[in-house]
Amino acid sequence: MASVSTLSSTSSIANASQARDLRKLGIDPDFWYPLARSRALKAGRTRQVLFAGRKIVLVRPEKGEVFALEDRCAHRQVPLSLGVVRADKLLCHYHCWTYDRSGACVSVPYLDGEQTRPNGVRAFPVREAYGLIFVYPGDVSAAGFQQFPELPRFSSTAYKTRTLDRSIACHWSFMHENLMDMNHQFMHRSLMGSVRATPLHVRSGDDWVEVDYTFHRSAGKQPLGERLMINRKQKPDAAAGRIDKMTIRTQYPYQRLQFWTAGAENPALDLWNCYVPTDIAQRRNQTYGLMMVGKPGMPGLIHLIWPFITWFTNGIFAQDQEIVEAEQRAFDEQGEDRNQEIFPAILSLRELLREKSVLLGAASVDAAPIRLADLPRA
Ligand code: FES
Ligand SMILES: [Fe+2]
Numbered sequence: 001m002a003s004v005s006t007l008s009s010t011s012s013i014a015n016a017s018q019a020r021d022l023r024k025l026g027i028d029p030d031f032w033y034p035l036a037r038s039r040a041l042k043a044g045r046t047r048q049v050l051f052a053g054r055k056i057v058l059v060r061p062e063k064g065e066v067f068a069l070e071d072r073c074a075h076r077q078v079p080l081s082l083g084v085v086r087a088d089k090l091l092c093h094y095h096c097w098t099y100d101r102s103g104a105c106v107s108v109p110y111l112d113g114e115q116t117r118p119n120g121v122r123a124f125p126v127r128e129a130y131g132l133i134f135v136y137p138g139d140v141s142a143a144g145f146q147q148f149p150e151l152p153r154f155s156s157t158a159y160k161t162r163t164l165d166r167s168i169a170c171h172w173s174f175m176h177e178n179l180m181d182m183n184h185q186f187m188h189r190s191l192m193g194s195v196r197a198t199p200l201h202v203r204s205g206d207d208w209v210e211v212d213y214t215f216h217r218s219a220g221k222q223p224l225g226e227r228l229m230i231n232r233k234q235k236p237d238a239a240a241g242r243i244d245k246m247t248i249r250t251q252y253p254y255q256r257l258q259f260w261t262a263g264a265e266n267p268a269l270d271l272w273n274c275y276v277p278t279d280i281a282q283r284r285n286q287t288y289g290l291m292m293v294g295k296p297g298m299p300g301l302i303h304l305i306w307p308f309i310t311w312f313t314n315g316i317f318a319q320d321q322e323i324v325e326a327e328q329r330a331f332d333e334q335g336e337d338r339n340q341e342i343f344p345a346i347l348s349l350r351e352l353l354r355e356k357s358v359l360l361g362a363a364s365v366d367a368a369p370i371r372l373a374d375l376p377r378a
Pocket of ligand 2: 178184188316320
């Protein structure tokens with residue numbers, strides 16, 4: 001018994017020190033995560049996607065809704081994504097074991113119907129919305145299963161949406177910090193000119209943190225891409241209480257940025273992001289973003305200016321990608337998180353991300369996640 005208690009106390013010390021290091025934590029799987037764009041999965045086809053090292057096959061039947069299964073055949077463990085879609089079933093490429101959308105093996109062609117069929121594979125809940133295929137990789141009986149991101153502006157005729165989808169070589173926490181910390185406008189000086197962000201308020205709740213900013217330009221002119229994207233109706237007038245305002249909110253595990261020009265009721269820009277870890281160590285993420293841009297008053301003008309908006313935002317994202325990947329490399333070289341954070345919004349954000357996340361390093365992707373809240377306090 002002594003060795004058992006030594007082992008468990010050693011592992012809880014290891015857990016506690018891991019729990020302090022945000023970059024060594026895993027994202028909570030008990031949420032809906034976008035794992036592919038709808039257009040990437042044609043009818044009658046399969047597609048392998050990844051969530052934190054777990055391989056999942058998405059299947060779009062000839063008719064009906066997309067379904068998602070573990071991407072392994074229960075027989076010889078080869079990827080089911082190599083298989084063939086017939087009507088609403090998935091046939092393994094090797095010996096044609098046949099699966100339905102619940103993951104049950106419903107036919108083995110070389111067995112007669114009297115013989116017991118083998119067990120199938122796990123199925124995952126799927127929802128398709130906003131041009132994305134969302135999968136719920138966690139425990140379907142867990143509380144919060146119903147939570148799904150609501151984005152009414154996506155279908156509003158007053159907005160046009162750009163979908164972002166890119167692979168970034170860093171832990172998802174760097175992405176949250178990068179977007180929330182607007183004090184890095186200096187890095188975007190080649191595209192944005194001399195803009196300074198002034199933080200106004202930081203607020204937080206059980207599963208969210210948000211910060212408001214306003215901006216001012218200390219020199220130079222507003223770049224064209226930004227001017228086209230931000231459809232301004234009134235000039236800011238601080239004395240009259242009319243200022244531009246940006247709110248950035250992490251509502252675990254999602255993130256949102258909204259920007260209102262002075263005096264406007266609706267945001268000129270509404271960006272929703274989700275950073276989906278793909279590898280088991282969660283040092284790479286697929287970033288999905290829905291950038292909803294308010295249309296200018298003149299009909300059709302948005303389509304004309306869209307290429308400039310695309311060029312401008314691509315430039316900004318490329319600069320952000322370069323720096324967050326550099327942060328990940330620094331972390332890998334140092335082996336631990338040595339950041340000296342001083343900005344209150346990011347301190348709150350880091351605490352939230354730590355509290356809501358799970359321990360990495362389970363022996364198998366199928367193991368139940370260990371929540372930090374369940375560990376003894378160090
Ligand atoms: S490996 Fe899939 S049917 Fe044999
Ligand atoms: Fe940035």
